[in-house]
Amino acid sequence: MTTTVDDPTGPPDSAAVTPTGLAAHQITVHFGRQRVLDRVDLHIAPGETVGLRGPSGSGKSTLARVLALLHAPDSGRVALDGRPVGGVRYRVPAAVRTRVAILFQSPRAASDPRLSLADLIAAPLRATGTPTAETTARTAELADLVGLTSDLLTRRPHAVSDGQLQRACLARALAHRPDHLLCDEATAMLDASTQAHVAAVVTDYQRRHSAGVLLITHDPALLARWATRVVDLPGAAVDPPARPPTR
Protein backbone atom coordinates (compact mmCIF):
# COMPACT_ATOMS: atom_id res chain seq x y z
CA MET A 1 0.00 0.00 0.00
CA THR A 2 1.36 3.39 -0.89
CA THR A 3 0.44 6.25 1.35
CA THR A 4 0.97 9.51 -0.44
CA VAL A 5 -0.01 12.24 1.92
CA ASP A 6 1.27 15.23 0.01
CA ASP A 7 -1.44 17.25 -1.63
CA PRO A 8 -1.17 16.33 -5.33
CA THR A 9 -3.58 18.99 -6.60
CA GLY A 10 -1.78 22.18 -5.79
CA PRO A 11 1.94 22.21 -6.53
CA PRO A 12 2.97 25.74 -5.52
CA ASP A 13 4.29 27.94 -8.35
CA SER A 14 6.99 26.25 -10.38
CA ALA A 15 7.86 23.52 -7.90
CA ALA A 16 6.69 20.82 -10.31
CA VAL A 17 9.12 21.96 -13.00
CA THR A 18 12.21 22.88 -11.00
CA PRO A 19 12.13 20.94 -7.77
CA THR A 20 13.36 23.67 -5.45
CA GLY A 21 12.81 23.30 -1.73
CA LEU A 22 13.06 20.50 0.75
CA ALA A 23 11.46 17.20 -0.17
CA ALA A 24 10.97 13.81 1.45
CA HIS A 25 10.48 10.88 -0.90
CA GLN A 26 8.87 7.63 0.18
CA ILE A 27 10.15 7.88 3.75
CA THR A 28 9.71 4.73 5.84
CA VAL A 29 10.81 4.57 9.47
CA HIS A 30 10.51 1.70 11.93
CA PHE A 31 11.08 1.83 15.65
CA GLY A 32 11.61 -1.81 16.49
CA ARG A 33 8.59 -3.60 15.02
CA GLN A 34 6.51 -0.45 14.96
CA ARG A 35 6.25 1.19 11.56
CA VAL A 36 6.04 4.89 12.29
CA LEU A 37 6.16 6.26 8.76
CA ASP A 38 5.10 4.27 5.73
CA ARG A 39 6.32 5.63 2.38
CA VAL A 40 5.54 9.24 3.13
CA ASP A 41 6.11 12.04 0.62
CA LEU A 42 6.33 15.67 1.60
CA HIS A 43 7.54 18.75 -0.22
CA ILE A 44 8.18 22.21 1.18
CA ALA A 45 8.67 24.88 -1.49
CA PRO A 46 10.45 28.18 -0.81
CA GLY A 47 8.19 30.71 0.88
CA GLU A 48 5.36 28.32 1.62
CA THR A 49 4.11 27.15 4.97
CA VAL A 50 3.15 23.51 5.07
CA GLY A 51 0.97 22.50 7.99
CA LEU A 52 1.44 18.94 9.21
CA ARG A 53 -1.10 17.34 11.46
CA GLY A 54 -2.03 13.88 12.56
CA PRO A 55 -2.93 11.99 15.71
CA SER A 56 -0.36 11.32 18.43
CA GLY A 57 2.11 8.66 17.34
CA SER A 58 1.52 9.25 13.64
CA GLY A 59 5.17 10.15 13.14
CA LYS A 60 4.98 13.93 12.77
CA SER A 61 8.06 14.56 14.89
CA THR A 62 9.89 11.66 13.28
CA LEU A 63 9.21 13.12 9.85
CA ALA A 64 10.53 16.47 11.06
CA ARG A 65 13.69 14.82 12.38
CA VAL A 66 14.16 12.98 9.08
CA LEU A 67 13.75 16.27 7.19
CA ALA A 68 16.17 17.96 9.59
CA LEU A 69 18.71 15.25 8.67
CA LEU A 70 18.85 14.05 12.26
CA HIS A 71 17.37 10.61 11.73
CA ALA A 72 18.20 8.14 8.96
CA PRO A 73 15.02 6.69 7.45
CA ASP A 74 14.91 2.93 6.86
CA SER A 75 14.08 3.67 3.25
CA GLY A 76 13.38 6.72 1.17
CA ARG A 77 15.46 9.86 0.84
CA VAL A 78 15.52 13.55 1.55
CA ALA A 79 16.34 15.95 -1.28
CA LEU A 80 17.25 19.60 -1.19
CA ASP A 81 16.56 21.50 -4.43
CA GLY A 82 16.21 18.22 -6.24
CA ARG A 83 19.58 16.88 -5.12
CA PRO A 84 19.45 13.93 -2.71
CA VAL A 85 21.25 14.57 0.58
CA GLY A 86 23.91 11.99 1.32
CA GLY A 87 24.46 11.19 4.96
CA VAL A 88 22.66 12.03 8.14
CA ARG A 89 23.53 13.65 11.50
CA TYR A 90 27.30 14.30 11.53
CA ARG A 91 27.77 13.26 7.90
CA VAL A 92 25.66 15.99 6.35
CA PRO A 93 27.79 18.40 4.25
CA ALA A 94 28.06 21.80 5.97
CA ALA A 95 26.61 23.57 2.93
CA VAL A 96 23.42 21.52 3.29
CA ARG A 97 23.34 21.49 7.07
CA THR A 98 23.09 25.24 7.44
CA ARG A 99 20.14 25.46 5.05
CA VAL A 100 17.73 23.44 7.21
CA ALA A 101 16.93 24.35 10.81
CA ILE A 102 14.61 22.80 13.35
CA LEU A 103 12.76 24.24 16.33
CA PHE A 104 11.72 21.71 18.95
CA GLN A 105 8.63 21.59 21.12
CA SER A 106 10.44 21.82 24.45
CA PRO A 107 13.01 24.62 24.52
CA ARG A 108 14.24 23.29 27.86
CA ALA A 109 15.10 19.87 26.46
CA ALA A 110 16.61 21.45 23.38
CA SER A 111 19.07 23.72 25.17
CA ASP A 112 22.29 22.68 26.82
CA PRO A 113 21.74 23.61 30.49
CA ARG A 114 25.39 24.66 30.87
CA LEU A 115 25.31 27.40 28.26
CA SER A 116 24.14 30.97 28.69
CA LEU A 117 21.48 32.16 26.27
CA ALA A 118 24.11 34.13 24.34
CA ASP A 119 26.30 31.01 24.00
CA LEU A 120 23.22 29.03 23.00
CA ILE A 121 22.46 31.42 20.15
CA ALA A 122 26.11 31.62 19.10
CA ALA A 123 26.65 27.84 19.18
CA PRO A 124 25.81 27.16 15.49
CA LEU A 125 28.00 30.08 14.39
CA ARG A 126 30.95 28.88 16.45
CA ALA A 127 30.40 25.30 15.26
CA THR A 128 30.92 26.37 11.67
CA GLY A 129 33.97 28.48 12.45
CA THR A 130 32.52 31.97 12.14
CA PRO A 131 35.06 34.65 13.22
CA THR A 132 34.56 35.87 16.79
CA ALA A 133 33.72 39.47 15.91
CA GLU A 134 31.13 38.37 13.38
CA THR A 135 29.67 35.87 15.85
CA THR A 136 29.26 38.59 18.49
CA ALA A 137 27.59 40.97 16.07
CA ARG A 138 25.29 38.32 14.63
CA THR A 139 24.33 37.07 18.10
CA ALA A 140 23.28 40.57 19.14
CA GLU A 141 21.35 40.96 15.91
CA LEU A 142 19.55 37.63 16.43
CA ALA A 143 18.75 38.40 20.06
CA ASP A 144 17.28 41.70 18.94
CA LEU A 145 15.27 39.94 16.24
CA VAL A 146 13.55 37.65 18.75
CA GLY A 147 13.25 40.37 21.39
CA LEU A 148 15.68 39.12 24.04
CA THR A 149 17.16 41.88 26.18
CA SER A 150 20.88 41.84 26.94
CA ASP A 151 20.38 41.05 30.65
CA LEU A 152 18.62 37.82 29.66
CA LEU A 153 21.48 36.79 27.42
CA THR A 154 23.85 36.21 30.33
CA ARG A 155 21.40 33.88 32.09
CA ARG A 156 21.38 30.13 31.87
CA PRO A 157 18.31 28.18 30.70
CA HIS A 158 17.16 27.36 34.25
CA ALA A 159 16.92 31.06 35.06
CA VAL A 160 14.57 32.04 32.22
CA SER A 161 10.99 31.15 31.32
CA ASP A 162 9.97 28.67 28.64
CA GLY A 163 8.93 31.53 26.39
CA GLN A 164 12.24 33.36 26.74
CA LEU A 165 14.13 30.14 26.16
CA GLN A 166 12.11 29.27 23.06
CA ARG A 167 12.93 32.70 21.65
CA ALA A 168 16.61 31.95 22.19
CA CYS A 169 16.11 28.59 20.43
CA LEU A 170 14.42 30.40 17.54
CA ALA A 171 17.35 32.81 17.33
CA ARG A 172 19.71 29.84 17.30
CA ALA A 173 17.70 28.15 14.55
CA LEU A 174 17.88 31.30 12.42
CA ALA A 175 21.63 31.82 13.03
CA HIS A 176 22.68 30.43 9.66
CA ARG A 177 19.77 32.09 7.79
CA PRO A 178 18.27 28.73 6.83
CA ASP A 179 16.08 28.28 3.76
CA HIS A 180 13.85 25.89 5.66
CA LEU A 181 12.58 26.04 9.20
CA LEU A 182 10.90 23.00 10.70
CA CYS A 183 8.69 23.90 13.68
CA ASP A 184 7.86 20.78 15.67
CA GLU A 185 5.00 22.01 17.87
CA ALA A 186 7.27 24.91 18.61
CA THR A 187 4.59 27.05 20.21
CA ALA A 188 2.61 24.36 22.02
CA MET A 189 4.26 24.99 25.38
CA LEU A 190 4.13 28.78 25.23
CA ASP A 191 1.65 31.29 26.57
CA ALA A 192 -0.51 33.20 24.10
CA SER A 193 1.56 36.37 23.82
CA THR A 194 4.86 34.55 23.39
CA GLN A 195 3.19 32.27 20.87
CA ALA A 196 2.08 35.29 18.86
CA HIS A 197 5.55 36.82 19.12
CA VAL A 198 7.33 33.66 17.94
CA ALA A 199 4.84 33.31 15.09
CA ALA A 200 5.40 36.93 14.07
CA VAL A 201 9.20 36.52 14.04
CA VAL A 202 8.95 33.36 11.95
CA THR A 203 6.49 34.86 9.43
CA ASP A 204 8.61 37.97 9.13
CA TYR A 205 11.76 35.92 8.57
CA GLN A 206 9.89 33.75 6.07
CA ARG A 207 8.77 36.78 4.06
CA ARG A 208 12.20 38.35 3.91
CA HIS A 209 14.11 35.18 3.03
CA SER A 210 11.28 33.40 1.22
CA ALA A 211 11.95 30.44 3.50
CA GLY A 212 9.90 27.26 3.52
CA VAL A 213 8.29 26.46 6.86
CA LEU A 214 6.99 23.16 8.15
CA LEU A 215 4.40 23.76 10.83
CA ILE A 216 3.57 20.81 13.05
CA THR A 217 0.73 21.67 15.39
CA HIS A 218 -2.50 20.47 16.94
CA ASP A 219 -3.86 24.00 16.97
CA PRO A 220 -6.45 24.44 14.17
CA ALA A 221 -6.42 28.22 14.59
CA LEU A 222 -2.67 28.37 13.96
CA LEU A 223 -3.02 26.18 10.86
CA ALA A 224 -5.91 28.24 9.49
CA ARG A 225 -4.09 31.53 9.96
CA TRP A 226 -0.66 30.52 8.87
CA ALA A 227 -0.45 27.38 6.72
CA THR A 228 -0.43 27.68 2.93
CA ARG A 229 -1.66 24.09 2.78
CA VAL A 230 -2.17 21.31 5.26
CA VAL A 231 -0.91 17.74 5.04
CA ASP A 232 -2.48 14.98 7.11
CA LEU A 233 -0.49 12.05 8.37
CA PRO A 234 -2.66 8.97 8.82
CA GLY A 235 -2.76 7.37 12.26
CA ALA A 236 -0.22 4.86 13.45
CA ALA A 237 0.39 2.40 10.60
CA VAL A 238 0.44 -0.53 13.00
CA ASP A 239 -2.01 -0.87 15.86
CA PRO A 240 -0.42 0.03 19.16
CA PRO A 241 0.16 -2.97 21.41
CA ALA A 242 -3.01 -4.23 23.04
CA ARG A 243 -3.52 -2.98 26.55
CA PRO A 244 -5.11 -5.21 29.18
CA PRO A 245 -8.67 -4.01 29.92
CA THR A 246 -8.85 -1.69 32.87
CA ARG A 247 -11.55 -2.20 35.46
Next chain:
Amino acid sequence: MTDLAPAPARTRPSRRPSALLRGGRPGVVLAAGVLAVAVVACLLAPLLWPLDQSAVDLVRTRLAPSPEHLAGTDDLGRDVALRSLYGLRVSLLVGAVAALVATVIGGLVGAVAGTVGGRVDRALMRVVDTIAALPHLLLGIFIVAMLRPSLGAVIASIALTHWLSTARIVRSELLSLRSRPFIDAAISGGASRARVLTRHLLPHVLPRLALATTLMVPHAVWHETALSFLGLGLPPHLASIGNMINDGQRSLLTGAWWASIVPGLALVTVTLALAALTGRWRDRLDPRVRAELQL
Protein backbone atom coordinates in the same frame (compact mmCIF):
# COMPACT_ATOMS: atom_id res chain seq x y z
CA MET B 1 -6.58 35.67 24.95
CA THR B 2 -4.77 37.21 27.86
CA ASP B 3 -1.30 38.63 28.07
CA LEU B 4 0.66 36.34 30.29
CA ALA B 5 3.69 37.66 32.09
CA PRO B 6 6.88 35.62 31.62
CA ALA B 7 7.44 33.09 34.39
CA PRO B 8 9.76 34.28 37.16
CA ALA B 9 13.37 33.17 37.07
CA ARG B 10 13.89 29.71 38.52
CA THR B 11 16.50 28.85 41.06
CA ARG B 12 17.89 25.51 42.12
CA PRO B 13 20.43 24.32 44.65
CA SER B 14 24.04 24.84 43.69
CA ARG B 15 25.86 21.80 42.39
CA ARG B 16 29.25 22.86 43.67
CA PRO B 17 30.83 20.63 46.33
CA SER B 18 31.51 23.68 48.49
CA ALA B 19 27.77 24.37 48.72
CA LEU B 20 27.41 21.25 50.85
CA LEU B 21 28.52 23.05 53.99
CA ARG B 22 26.07 25.88 53.60
CA GLY B 23 22.86 25.39 55.51
CA GLY B 24 25.05 23.47 58.01
CA ARG B 25 23.62 20.06 58.69
CA PRO B 26 25.44 18.96 61.88
CA GLY B 27 26.37 15.57 60.42
CA VAL B 28 27.83 17.08 57.30
CA VAL B 29 29.81 19.67 59.24
CA LEU B 30 31.11 16.95 61.60
CA ALA B 31 32.15 14.76 58.67
CA ALA B 32 33.89 17.68 56.98
CA GLY B 33 35.65 18.54 60.25
CA VAL B 34 36.85 14.99 60.82
CA LEU B 35 38.12 14.76 57.28
CA ALA B 36 39.86 18.13 57.44
CA VAL B 37 41.64 17.25 60.71
CA ALA B 38 42.67 13.84 59.38
CA VAL B 39 44.02 15.23 56.10
CA VAL B 40 45.92 18.07 57.78
CA ALA B 41 47.37 15.68 60.39
CA CYS B 42 48.44 13.26 57.68
CA LEU B 43 50.06 16.01 55.64
CA LEU B 44 51.90 17.58 58.58
CA ALA B 45 52.84 14.35 60.38
CA PRO B 46 56.40 14.03 59.01
CA LEU B 47 57.16 17.63 60.04
CA LEU B 48 55.63 17.55 63.52
CA TRP B 49 56.14 13.99 64.66
CA PRO B 50 58.91 12.27 62.69
CA LEU B 51 58.65 8.50 62.80
CA ASP B 52 61.44 5.97 62.46
CA GLN B 53 59.59 3.10 60.75
CA SER B 54 61.98 0.48 62.17
CA ALA B 55 62.43 1.93 65.67
CA VAL B 56 61.73 -0.79 68.20
CA ASP B 57 61.69 -0.37 71.98
CA LEU B 58 61.45 -3.81 73.58
CA VAL B 59 61.35 -2.34 77.09
CA ARG B 60 58.15 -0.41 76.59
CA THR B 61 55.94 -2.99 74.84
CA ARG B 62 52.16 -3.16 75.16
CA LEU B 63 51.87 -0.06 77.32
CA ALA B 64 48.29 1.02 77.94
CA PRO B 65 47.15 4.42 76.63
CA SER B 66 48.70 7.22 78.71
CA PRO B 67 49.55 10.90 78.28
CA GLU B 68 52.93 9.85 76.90
CA HIS B 69 51.55 7.31 74.43
CA LEU B 70 48.01 8.46 73.66
CA ALA B 71 47.00 5.11 72.19
CA GLY B 72 49.57 2.94 73.98
CA THR B 73 52.34 0.93 72.37
CA ASP B 74 52.30 -2.31 70.39
CA ASP B 75 54.18 -5.54 71.06
CA LEU B 76 57.39 -4.03 69.68
CA GLY B 77 57.08 -0.89 71.79
CA ARG B 78 56.01 1.40 68.92
CA ASP B 79 53.56 4.24 69.48
CA VAL B 80 50.17 3.12 68.15
CA ALA B 81 48.70 6.63 67.69
CA LEU B 82 51.65 7.79 65.63
CA ARG B 83 51.76 4.64 63.53
CA SER B 84 48.00 4.88 62.95
CA LEU B 85 48.50 8.38 61.62
CA TYR B 86 51.24 7.18 59.28
CA GLY B 87 49.09 4.21 58.28
CA LEU B 88 46.22 6.51 57.45
CA ARG B 89 48.60 8.67 55.47
CA VAL B 90 49.63 5.73 53.30
CA SER B 91 46.06 4.48 53.01
CA LEU B 92 44.63 7.82 51.90
CA LEU B 93 47.48 8.35 49.44
CA VAL B 94 47.06 4.87 47.96
CA GLY B 95 43.27 5.29 47.95
CA ALA B 96 43.33 8.64 46.19
CA VAL B 97 45.92 7.65 43.58
CA ALA B 98 44.23 4.31 42.90
CA ALA B 99 40.82 5.98 42.58
CA LEU B 100 42.27 8.47 40.10
CA VAL B 101 43.90 5.73 38.02
CA ALA B 102 40.70 3.68 38.11
CA THR B 103 38.71 6.73 37.00
CA VAL B 104 41.03 7.32 34.05
CA ILE B 105 40.77 3.67 32.94
CA GLY B 106 37.02 3.49 33.52
CA GLY B 107 36.40 6.91 31.98
CA LEU B 108 38.27 5.98 28.79
CA VAL B 109 36.56 2.61 28.42
CA GLY B 110 33.14 4.12 29.15
CA ALA B 111 33.69 7.04 26.78
CA VAL B 112 34.75 4.75 23.92
CA ALA B 113 31.82 2.38 24.56
CA GLY B 114 29.33 5.22 24.87
CA THR B 115 30.40 7.20 21.83
CA VAL B 116 31.49 4.53 19.34
CA GLY B 117 28.64 2.19 20.25
CA GLY B 118 27.72 -0.91 18.25
CA ARG B 119 30.07 -3.86 18.31
CA VAL B 120 32.85 -2.04 20.20
CA ASP B 121 30.38 -1.13 22.93
CA ARG B 122 29.10 -4.70 23.24
CA ALA B 123 32.61 -6.15 23.35
CA LEU B 124 33.84 -3.67 25.99
CA MET B 125 30.78 -4.15 28.17
CA ARG B 126 31.15 -7.94 28.05
CA VAL B 127 34.74 -7.49 29.28
CA VAL B 128 33.41 -5.31 32.10
CA ASP B 129 30.73 -7.87 32.99
CA THR B 130 33.29 -10.68 32.98
CA ILE B 131 35.67 -8.87 35.33
CA ALA B 132 32.77 -7.75 37.52
CA ALA B 133 31.71 -11.38 37.90
CA LEU B 134 35.00 -12.17 39.69
CA PRO B 135 35.28 -11.27 43.38
CA HIS B 136 37.16 -7.97 43.77
CA LEU B 137 39.49 -9.10 46.50
CA LEU B 138 40.37 -12.38 44.82
CA LEU B 139 41.28 -10.58 41.60
CA GLY B 140 43.20 -7.97 43.62
CA ILE B 141 45.17 -10.68 45.40
CA PHE B 142 45.96 -12.29 42.06
CA ILE B 143 47.30 -8.98 40.74
CA VAL B 144 49.55 -8.20 43.74
CA ALA B 145 50.77 -11.79 43.74
CA MET B 146 52.10 -11.32 40.22
CA LEU B 147 54.03 -8.16 41.14
CA ARG B 148 56.74 -7.43 43.69
CA PRO B 149 55.17 -6.13 46.95
CA SER B 150 55.26 -2.35 46.72
CA LEU B 151 53.10 0.73 46.74
CA GLY B 152 52.76 0.47 42.94
CA ALA B 153 51.57 -3.12 43.10
CA VAL B 154 48.86 -2.22 45.62
CA ILE B 155 47.71 0.73 43.52
CA ALA B 156 47.60 -1.46 40.40
CA SER B 157 45.61 -4.07 42.29
CA ILE B 158 43.00 -1.51 43.37
CA ALA B 159 42.82 0.42 40.10
CA LEU B 160 42.46 -2.69 37.95
CA THR B 161 39.57 -3.99 40.04
CA HIS B 162 37.71 -0.72 40.64
CA TRP B 163 37.36 0.88 37.19
CA LEU B 164 34.30 -1.16 36.19
CA SER B 165 31.61 0.95 37.85
CA THR B 166 33.15 4.14 36.42
CA ALA B 167 33.10 2.68 32.92
CA ARG B 168 29.43 1.79 33.34
CA ILE B 169 28.53 5.22 34.74
CA VAL B 170 30.28 7.11 31.94
CA ARG B 171 28.81 4.87 29.25
CA SER B 172 25.23 5.12 30.49
CA GLU B 173 25.55 8.89 31.01
CA LEU B 174 26.77 9.30 27.45
CA LEU B 175 24.01 7.07 26.07
CA SER B 176 21.27 9.01 27.85
CA LEU B 177 22.81 12.37 26.93
CA ARG B 178 23.19 11.37 23.30
CA SER B 179 19.45 11.02 22.84
CA ARG B 180 18.63 14.37 24.44
CA PRO B 181 17.17 16.97 22.04
CA PHE B 182 19.90 19.50 22.82
CA ILE B 183 22.41 17.20 21.16
CA ASP B 184 20.12 17.08 18.09
CA ALA B 185 19.96 20.86 18.23
CA ALA B 186 23.76 21.10 18.31
CA ILE B 187 24.10 18.72 15.36
CA SER B 188 21.44 20.66 13.48
CA GLY B 189 23.51 23.81 14.06
CA GLY B 190 26.42 22.16 12.28
CA ALA B 191 28.50 20.85 15.19
CA SER B 192 30.94 18.05 14.35
CA ARG B 193 31.15 14.80 16.28
CA ALA B 194 34.27 15.98 18.09
CA ARG B 195 32.64 19.30 18.98
CA VAL B 196 29.50 17.66 20.34
CA LEU B 197 31.66 15.31 22.40
CA THR B 198 33.93 18.00 23.86
CA ARG B 199 31.43 20.86 24.22
CA HIS B 200 28.15 19.17 25.00
CA LEU B 201 28.73 15.61 26.23
CA LEU B 202 31.92 15.53 28.32
CA PRO B 203 31.18 18.68 30.37
CA HIS B 204 28.01 16.96 31.57
CA VAL B 205 29.84 13.75 32.43
CA LEU B 206 32.75 15.37 34.30
CA PRO B 207 30.86 16.17 37.56
CA ARG B 208 29.66 12.55 37.64
CA LEU B 209 33.19 11.39 37.05
CA ALA B 210 34.54 13.56 39.89
CA LEU B 211 31.82 12.18 42.16
CA ALA B 212 32.57 8.59 41.14
CA THR B 213 36.24 9.18 41.95
CA THR B 214 35.60 10.48 45.45
CA LEU B 215 33.02 7.77 46.13
CA MET B 216 35.69 5.26 45.18
CA VAL B 217 38.35 6.51 47.62
CA PRO B 218 36.84 4.77 50.71
CA HIS B 219 36.51 1.53 48.73
CA ALA B 220 40.10 1.81 47.58
CA VAL B 221 41.29 2.47 51.15
CA TRP B 222 39.49 -0.61 52.41
CA HIS B 223 40.88 -2.71 49.59
CA GLU B 224 44.41 -1.60 50.50
CA THR B 225 43.76 -2.37 54.16
CA ALA B 226 42.43 -5.80 53.31
CA LEU B 227 45.50 -6.58 51.20
CA SER B 228 47.88 -5.40 53.93
CA PHE B 229 45.93 -7.31 56.56
CA LEU B 230 46.44 -10.45 54.51
CA GLY B 231 50.15 -9.66 54.32
CA LEU B 232 49.99 -8.96 50.56
CA GLY B 233 50.09 -5.20 50.69
CA LEU B 234 52.89 -3.02 51.92
CA PRO B 235 56.08 -4.51 53.41
CA PRO B 236 55.35 -5.40 57.10
CA HIS B 237 57.72 -2.89 58.71
CA LEU B 238 55.91 0.04 57.06
CA ALA B 239 53.08 1.53 59.07
CA SER B 240 49.82 0.69 57.34
CA ILE B 241 46.39 0.24 58.86
CA GLY B 242 46.11 -3.29 57.51
CA ASN B 243 49.56 -4.31 58.81
CA MET B 244 48.82 -2.78 62.22
CA ILE B 245 45.47 -4.55 62.66
CA ASN B 246 47.12 -7.80 61.69
CA ASP B 247 50.05 -7.27 64.12
CA GLY B 248 47.70 -6.09 66.83
CA GLN B 249 45.66 -9.32 66.75
CA ARG B 250 48.49 -11.09 68.55
CA SER B 251 48.28 -8.65 71.45
CA LEU B 252 44.50 -8.93 71.78
CA LEU B 253 44.62 -12.01 73.99
CA THR B 254 47.08 -10.32 76.35
CA GLY B 255 44.59 -7.51 76.84
CA ALA B 256 46.36 -4.93 74.66
CA TRP B 257 43.23 -4.11 72.64
CA TRP B 258 44.48 -0.72 71.54
CA ALA B 259 47.05 -2.10 69.14
CA SER B 260 44.42 -3.18 66.64
CA ILE B 261 41.29 -1.28 67.72
CA VAL B 262 42.84 2.22 67.42
CA PRO B 263 44.05 1.89 63.81
CA GLY B 264 40.74 0.20 62.94
CA LEU B 265 38.74 3.06 64.45
CA ALA B 266 40.88 5.62 62.67
CA LEU B 267 40.17 3.90 59.35
CA VAL B 268 36.43 3.58 59.99
CA THR B 269 36.05 7.20 61.14
CA VAL B 270 37.87 8.75 58.23
CA THR B 271 36.32 6.59 55.50
CA LEU B 272 32.83 7.09 56.97
CA ALA B 273 33.34 10.84 56.98
CA LEU B 274 34.51 10.71 53.37
CA ALA B 275 31.61 8.49 52.32
CA ALA B 276 29.09 10.70 54.11
CA LEU B 277 30.35 13.86 52.44
CA THR B 278 30.44 12.38 48.96
CA GLY B 279 27.02 10.80 49.51
CA ARG B 280 25.64 14.21 50.34
CA TRP B 281 27.30 15.64 47.24
CA ARG B 282 25.70 12.92 45.14
CA ASP B 283 22.30 13.84 46.58
CA ARG B 284 22.83 17.41 45.49
CA LEU B 285 23.96 16.37 42.05
CA ASP B 286 21.07 14.01 41.49
CA PRO B 287 18.25 14.09 44.04
CA ARG B 288 16.64 11.05 42.43
CA VAL B 289 19.40 8.81 43.73
CA ARG B 290 19.15 8.38 47.48
CA ALA B 291 22.35 8.15 49.45
CA GLU B 292 22.77 4.92 51.37
CA LEU B 293 24.23 6.85 54.26
CA GLN B 294 21.93 9.59 55.51
CA LEU B 295 23.33 12.10 57.96
